[in-house]
Structure formats: structure tokens, C-alpha cells
Amino acid sequence: MLSRVASISRQFTSPLLARTIMSIPATQKALQIHEQGGLDVLAIHEIPVPKPGKGQVLYKNEYAGVNFIDTYQRGGIYKLAMPYVLGNESAGVVAAVGEGVTEADYGYKVGDRVVGYTAGGSFSEYVLNKAEKTVKIPEGVSTKEAATLLTQGLTALTFVKEAHEVKKGQYILVQAAAGGLGLLLVQLCKHFGAHVIGTTSTKEKAEIAKAAGADDVIIYGGDVNVAEEVYKITGGEGIDRGAHAVFDGVGKDTFDADFDILRRKGSLITLGNASGPVPPFAPLKLGPKNLKVARPVLNQYVHTKDEFAGYTKELFEIYQAGHLKLSVHGEYPLTVEGVRQSQEDIFVPNTLLDWLLWHSMFCVLAVPVILVYLGHITSLTLDPLFMEVIFIPAFLELWHAAWGTSAAALLQHTRIGDPSSSLLTPKPLVFNTFFISAVLAFAASVQAGYLWRQISRLRALPTPPTQEDTGPESSSNRGSKVISISCSTSPNVQHLRRMLLSVLFTSVALCLLAAVNVTVCFVGNLVQVRALCPIVLLSLQSHIW
Numbered sequence: 084m085l086s087r088v089a090s091i092s093r094q095f096t097s098p099l100l101a102r103t104i105m106s107i108p109a110t111q112k113a114l115q116i117h118e119q120g121g122l123d124v125l126a127i128h129e130i131p132v133p134k135p136g137k138g139q140v141l142y143k144n145e146y147a148g149v150n151f152i153d154t155y156q157r158g159g160i161y162k163l164a165m166p167y168v169l170g171n172e173s174a175g176v177v178a179a180v181g182e183g184v185t186e187a188d189y190g191y192k193v194g195d196r197v198v199g200y201t202a203g204g205s206f207s208e209y210v211l212n213k214a215e216k217t218v219k220i221p222e223g224v225s226t227k228e229a230a231t232l233l234t235q236g237l238t239a240l241t242f243v244k245e246a247h248e249v250k251k252g253q254y255i256l257v258q259a260a261a262g263g264l265g266l267l268l269v270q271l272c273k274h275f276g277a278h279v280i281g282t283t284s285t286k287e288k289a290e291i292a293k294a295a296g297a298d299d300v301i302i303y304g305g306d307v308n309v310a311e312e313v314y315k316i317t318g319g320e321g322i323d324r325g326a327h328a329v330f331d332g333v334g335k336d337t338f339d340a341d342f343d344i345l346r347r348k349g350s351l352i353t354l355g356n357a358s359g360p361v362p363p364f365a366p367l368k369l370g371p372k373n374l375k376v377a378r379p380v381l382n383q384y385v386h387t388k389d390e391f392a393g394y395t396k397e398l399f400e401i402y403q404a405g406h407l408k409l410s411v412h413g414e415y416p417l418t419v420e421g422v423r424q425s426q427e428d429i430f431v432p433n434t435l436l437d438w439l440l441w442h443s444m445f446c447v448l449a450v451p452v453i454l455v456y457l458g459h460i461t462s463l464t465l466d467p468l469f470m471e472v473i474f475i476p477a478f479l480e481l482w483h484a485a486w487g488t489s490a491a492a493l494l495q496h497t498r499i500g501d502p503s504s505s506l507l508t509p510k511p512l513v514f515n516t517f518f519i520s521a522v523l524a525f526a527a528s529v530q531a532g533y534l535w536r537q538i539s540r541l542r543a544l545p546t547p548p549t550q551e552d553t554g555p556e557s558s559s560n561r562g563s564k565v566i567s568i569s570c571s572t573s574p575n576v577q578h579l580r581r582m583l584l585s586v587l588f589t590s591v592a593l594c595l596l597a598a599v600n601v602t603v604c605f606v607g608n609l610v611q612v613r614a615l616c617p618i619v620l621l622s623l624q625s626h627i628w
Contacts, residue, residue, distance in 0.1 A: 107132055107141070107178055113207035114422050117166045119159035122423050130168075133211040135181035140189075140214045142197055146230035147173040147205040149415070149425045151355060156203070157426070160356070163203075169422070170205025172234040174198040174226035184214040191219040198229035200237070200391065202382065206417065215388035218395045223403060231409050234381070236398045238354070239267035241384035242330065243275060246377045247350040251276030253327040254317045256344055258337050259357065260297055261288035266410055268330050269295045274406045280316055280326065282309060282337075295408070310343040322347040322372050335359035342368060351376045 115128040135141045147170045155161050157169060177193050186192040199217040204210055220229045243249040255272045259265045260281025272279045273296035281297035283289045289300040301312045314324045325346035331337055332355030341351050351374060353361055369376065385391040401407055412428060415421035 107209070111208040112417065113168045113204075114170070114417065114419075115166050115168045115207075116157060119157060119163065119165070121158070122426065124157065125419050125422055125426075127417075127419055128166075130207070132209045135179050135184070135211060137182040138184065138214050139181040139211055140177060140184055140191075140197070140199075140217050141179040141181075141209055141211050142173075142175040142177045142199065142217070144173050144205070144208055144210050145175040145226045147417075148230045148234055149422075149429060150234055151357070151429060154426050154429065155356070160360075168204045168207055170207070171202055172198070172200055172230055173205035173210050174220065174230040174233075175210065178209065180214070189214050189217070191217070196220040196226055196229075198226070198233050200233060200381075200385065206422065208417070216385075216391055218392060221399050221403065224399060227411075228402075228409060231411055232398065232402060232407070233395070235264050235267055236402070236407065237385060237394055238381045239264060239271050240394055240398050240401075241381060242352060242354060242379055243268065243271050245384055246352045246354075246379040247328040247330075247375075249275045249277050249328070253277045254280060254313075254325070254346075256280045256282070256313060256326040256329045257292075257297070258282050258329065258331040258333045258341075260292040260295070260300065262332060262357075263410060264332055264355070265330075266292070266295045267407065269297050270407050271401070272330075273297075274401065277327075278316075280313060309337075309340055313344050317346070319346065325349065328352060330354060333357050334361050338362065338364075342372075342374065345372060345374055347372045349374055353378050 109132060110129050111132045112127055113130050114125060115130060116124045116126065118124055133141065150171060152161075152171060153169050156163055156167070174197065177191055177195050177197055180193060191197050196219065197217050198220050199205075199210060199212040201210060201212045201216070204212070220226060224232075249255055249272050253276075255277040257265050257268045257272065257279060260269050260279075261283045265281070269279050269281055269292060279297045279299075281289075281292040281300045282303050283292055283300055284302065284304055286302060289302055292300045299316050301307065301309055303309050310325070313326055317324055317326065319325070323346055325344050326349060327346060328350040329341045329344055330352045331341055334353065334356040336358035338353065338361040341353075345351060349372065353376065368374075385394055402409075413425075415425045
């Protein structure tokens with residue numbers, strides 16, 4: 084699987100409309116889905132502009148934030164009633180208010196700039212929201228900043244105050260510290276006096292986390308044991324070493340290691356599914372250190388009007404005091420293409436993904452052609468046994484390396500296209516099965532074709548006459564001995580035949596492994612099977628030869 088990048092959970096924004104208030108139209112454009120699934124379900128529809136009812140506010144949208152949860156709602160991780168307008172936070176100018184919504188009670192009026200936590204409905208030109216989940220934007224903060232900050236800022240703030248109350252002197256580990264939510268957690272934990280340890284996958288992202296305030300950054304991957312690195316930082320002995328809390332937005336890939344990282348009475352806050360949902364676990368796992376595990380949701384921390392207003396006020400105060408810096412990856416138009424691109428970019432930079440995909444695909448197609456051509460040239464002058472010992476193993480090894488990279492990139496590309504379902508929808512499964520099997524069969528046919536050509540070439544060699552005993556009368560032949568060589572029984576041909584059978588067996592194994600690859604992807608073990616397939620295949624071929 085490709086490494087997660089800093090932009091994986093950064094906040095994105097989409098410019099929508101100018102802030103000029105005008106008469107409210109009857110209809111508007113909105114990004115509305117009618118079924119959950121892949122990126123193909125995204126569509127712009129013309130829908131009525133709603134009228135605010137009691138306790139509601141209608142504002143003309145300027146910016147809407149794009150968050151990881153949007154992909155979960157679109158993909159089906161969170162089941163929703165259809166049709167559904169995506170988007171969970173937006174900022175704009177109040178166009179109308181419903182009954183009971185007064186400036187005295189809510190702090191804003193028609194014409195004021197507001198930001199709302201909408202829980203759906205933000206990817207539209209006009210947003211209808213609960214008045215109690217909408218607040219006036221402070222002076223000095225733009226609608227773009229407000230839409231960028233609100234949801235992730237409230238998430239980070241409520242988590243460090245209620246999911247685990249971060250205190251001065253505590254050691255706090257933030258997994259994926261260079262992501263959007265991770266950067267906010269790092270800054271807030273540092274603001275509240277903690278010693279912050281971050282984890283990232285690259286040196287570049289480590290620098291980003293350090294710039295945000297992380298005291299230490301661990302670059303995971305390879306042979307790095309994150310728990311041991313944390314112990315070195317925190318000190319302590321036995322179960323009294325490690326972090327007081329882990330904020331983990333990665334999910335499945337880091338969940339088990341989090342238990343080792345924590346010290347006695349520590350808190351594990353799992354807050355995202357970037358690598359997939361965390362697996363079920365037995366409560367007895369918490370006993371050895373008396374650990375606590377929480378899977379908090381922002382909604383339940385800002386459920387009431389007072390909770391939302393209080394946390395929002397505190398968040399903007401921290402931001403205006405300079406303790407929080409925002410990271411905006413880019414802006415996208417309110418179009419199908421714009422929203423699709425934002426949801427792709429929130430997982431991995433598209434330029435990196437496309438480069439890996441097409442580069443590896445070139446390797447898959449080019450390696451067999453180049454090697455077969457070189458084999459044709461060398462076979463004119465070199466013994467076939469050299470081809471067996473040098474060329475054929477090199478061919479297989481190089482091709483399988485290219486196949487492994489290409490399959491990984493292709494599967495990851497499909498997963499990016501439908502990230503929330505992790506290849507559980509029919510279209511990606513069928514496409515991957517067909518494509519990978521076709522590529523593998525092509526490689527096997529190239530190998531088989533080459534070996535058959537070698538057999539045909541040896542069969543075409545002229546066969547010297549066979550020695551015959553003509554009797555004592557044939558003085559001209561007396562004492563002469565001619566060795567008979569039959570191509571059908573020569574050691575080279577027999578060996579090449581065995582190799583051909585090996586390749587035919589390999590072609591079957593390749594197709595079976597392709598099916599296994601997709602099947603294992605279906606249950607979420609992409610990394611293991613991708614690494615296993617080429618190794619198993621090469622091992623089988625080595626034993627057969």
C-alpha cells in the first residue's frame with residue numbers, strides 16, 4: 084500500500100459564491116447523492132432552496148470544508164437516508180432566519196457572516212442549518228478560515244478536553260501527526276502543556292509535525308519499533324513507561340501497537356479509519372495496564388446549544404491568539420469534478436499516485452518485451468543452457484517485481500477511487516480480477532512462447548546419420564562410428580520441455596494468485612498478499628526447475 088501522506092486528513096475548501104446578499108432564488112445547485120458507493124455516485128442536482136423553519140437559519144454559502152467523514156458518508160461506512168447532500172461545515176452570509184432566531188439569543192442577524200456545523204447539506208449554494216449549530220464569525224477571521232477550522236478544530240479541541248483531558252507534563256502520542264487533524268491535535272496538546280510525540284512516514288512530514296510544535300517525531304516503517312522509541316523518550320520502567328494517551332487517526336494498521344505504547348492507566352483515543360476500521364478486541368486486553376479506549380464523535384460533545392457555542396468561542400479565541408495554524412491543501416469548485424478531485428486528494432496526492440501507477444504499468448508491459456528481444460539476440464550466439472540459467476530466472480524475477488508494484492498501485496488507485504468501501508463494491512473487484520489476471524496470463528504466454536520457440540529451433544537442427552552395422556562386407560563402413568543425435572530426446576530439448584511445463588504450471592499459479600490477491604483485498608489484507616504472491620511464485624518455480 085502506498086505510504087500515507089500529509090494531505091491525507093488535511094482540511095480542504097471549496098469556493099462557492101460571492102458574499103453579496105440578493106433575493107433568494109427558488110432553486111439551487113447542490114452535490115446530492117441518491118445512493119452510496121464510489122466516486123461515480125457524485126452528481127450535481129438542481130434542488131429547491133429550503134425555507135428556514137422554527138429554530139433554523141438559511142445562509143448563502145461561500146466556502147464548504149471537505150473532511151474525511153464526507154468519504155465515509157458517500158461510500159457507505161455510515162448509512163444514511165437517501166437522497167443526501169454531502170458536506171458537514173460551511174460558512175457564508177445569513178440570508179434568512181426562522182421563527183425564534185433572534186440576534187439577542189443567537190448573536191447574529193440577516194447579513195452577518197456565520198459558520199455552521201451542518202452534519203450534511205454544506206455542498207450547496209444555500210445551506211439550511213440549525214440556528215444553535217451556527218455561530219457568528221469573529222472579526223478578523225474570514226469565511227474561508229472559519230470553514231477550514233470549524234469541524235476539525237472542534238474535533239481536536241473536544242477530544243483533548245473530554246476524550247482524554249490533556250494536562251501539563253503528560254506525554255501524548257499523535258499518530259499521523261502531519262495530517263490535518265493530527266496537526267491540530269499536536270498544536271492543542273502543546274498549547275495545554277503536554278510533551279507531544281508525533282509519528283509520520285517520511286522526513287518531510289516529520290518536519291511539518293515539528294514545525295507545528297511536536298517535541299519528538301518518530302518516522303515509522305522498516306524495522307522501527309514505535310513503542311520502543313516512545314519508551315526511550317518517556318523513560319520509566321515496566322508498565323509505568325510510555326505515553327499517557329494516544330490519539331490515533333490511522334485506525335487498523337496502528338491499533339494493536341497503541342496498546343504497547345501506552346503506560347498504566349493510559350487512554351487510547353481512536354478517531355479515524357484512514358487504514359480501515361479498527362478490528363474487534365476483547366475487553367480483557369485492557370486489564371494488564373488498566374487502559375481506557377474511546378471512539379468519540381464530535382456530535383456528542385457539542386450536542387447542546389451551550390456546548391457548541393462554548394467550544395466554538397474557545398476555539399476561535401485560541402486561533403486568534405496565534406496558537407493554531409491552519410493548513411489548506413487547495414480550493415475546488417462546486418462541481419462533480421471538483422468534489423471528486425477533493426475526495427481523491429484527501430487520500431493521496433494524485434500526481435504521486437498517477438506517477439506510480441503509470442510507471443509500474445510501463446514496467447509490466449516493457450520488461451517482457453525488452454527481455455524477450457534481448458533473449459532473441461543472445462540465443463543466436465549463446466547456448467540454450469545459458470538461457471535457462473541466466474535469462475529465464477532474470478526474466479521472471481524482473482517481471483514479478485514489476486507486477487508486484489503495478490498490482491499494488493492499481494489496487495491502491497481503485498481503493499482511492501472508492502476509499503471508504505475498501506474494494507467491497509462489485510465494480511472494483513471485477514475490474515481488478517480481470518485486469519490482473521489478463522496481465523499475468525500475458526506474461527505466462529510470453530514465457531511459454533519463448534520456450535516453445537527454443538524447442539522448435541532445436542528440432543529444426545539437422546540430424547546426422549545414425550550409425551548402422553552393415554556387416555563385414557562393407558569395408559568402407561568397417562570401424563566407422565557415427566553418433567546419433569535425435570532432437571526429440573536431446574538433453575537440451577527434454578530440459579526445455581520441463582521448463583515449458585513449469586511455465587504452464589506457473590501461468591495457472593499466476594491466475595490463481597491473482598484471484599487470491601483480490602480475495603484477500605476483499606477482507607482487507609492487501610499488504611500481506613501483495614508481498615506474498617511473487618515470493619511464493621518464485622519459490623515454486625525454483626523447486627520445479
